[in-house]
Amino acid sequence: MAGRPVDHQRRAELLDAVVDYTVEHGFSELSWRPVAAALGVSTTTLVHHFGTKEQMLETILGRLRERMFAATSEAVGDQPDLATAARAVWTRTSDPRQWAEFRLFFAVYGRALQSPQQFADFLDHVVADWMGALRDAQGPDADPATAARTATLVIATIRGLLLDLLATGDRVRVQDAAESFLATLDDKAGRPSRPH
Amino acid sequence: MAGRPVDHQRRAELLDAVVDYTVEHGFSELSWRPVAAALGVSTTTLVHHFGTKEQMLETILGRLRERMFAATSEAVGDQPDLATAARAVWTRTSDPRQWAEFRLFFAVYGRALQSPQQFADFLDHVVADWMGALRDAQGPDADPATAARTATLVIATIRGLLLDLLATGDRVRVQDAAESFLATLDDKAGRPSRPH
């Protein structure tokens, strides 16, 4: 009646390996054959597990989002207020060990802006996920309008600074600007801003 | 001794047409044949004027940068101080008529982060151009360190907000956050912030 069971673990292994490959080798020129060669499998194996290429891209992006959001959302969740949460997010995102993932993130972001229907899932979550986390960090008593405004500004500034950092590599200047911004969040919360 | 003269104007016409095509159809899947078909010329004509594809991409990016930077740098140059200059830049960049160009801008940005050597020219100018303009807007008497910090923050915030705007289309929320940020620039300059 029943044959060989579906090996979900195998698919998960392959997916993580593919995501690793994508983070390292980029996203724009991704194709079956080089990926398969790098993983030591045949292209047919990848096709069997992920379907069409478009489906695989969607799967990769989903897994990537899962990784990146999980890595920082927990850092946000443990912080007492928005200012320290934002500082934690910035500390994490500006870590050079995360640069490869963020380079991929912005590559996908840029491509998604030009093919919105294909990357609808990405665009739906790329702001909303962080908005939720940063709104929660401001507590349930915060004014909703102010909370949304501040969360939007924090996301935009961090991403903008990260764009600068990845393009120029000028850590001193960007870090200086980041400290300046984070200080304004301290001030808003009525606490003294750190010296810099 | 001399044959038919080189037609520089013809090349300029083709280049602008190609840039228009790229702005509209995207950057990631650009290839000779569809572009040539859209312009009503043969692929050989494009190859003759632009050399290899990589050279054409570089030329396109240079022309695009010329367009985008010229469109806003003049708006910055005429402003009396940084706060109004930043406001002018934001007003211009958040105009929906410029969205297509900025979508292409971020698509190139993302790709450049993953192929730095190929897009070295883009990465060299993507921050430096605006840094120069926004530093000048703060006058010659401003403290260099503060000027650089503020310029960096203005660029990052505007680009981050634009990323949000292009992804979500939520003009109200993003504009609200932008006003909040621009108000802090007014405050720094010792002038009263606009109500919002």
Added chain:
DNA sequence: CTATTCTTTGTACGGTCGTGCTAGAAATGT
């Protein structure tokens, strides 16, 4: 054992890609 289903592989097909080659038309100087 057999039957069934999943996994993996090799192969092949049609399509698009960048680009080189050849040749004719157009525009200049002599």
Added chain:
DNA sequence: ACATTTCTAGCACGACCGTACAAAGAATAG
């Protein structure tokens, strides 16, 4: 007129692309 150079076009080549197909090995249930 001619020679020379640019412009434009058509064509062909090899490479890579996504993916469909057939077949063999592996793991389960009966």
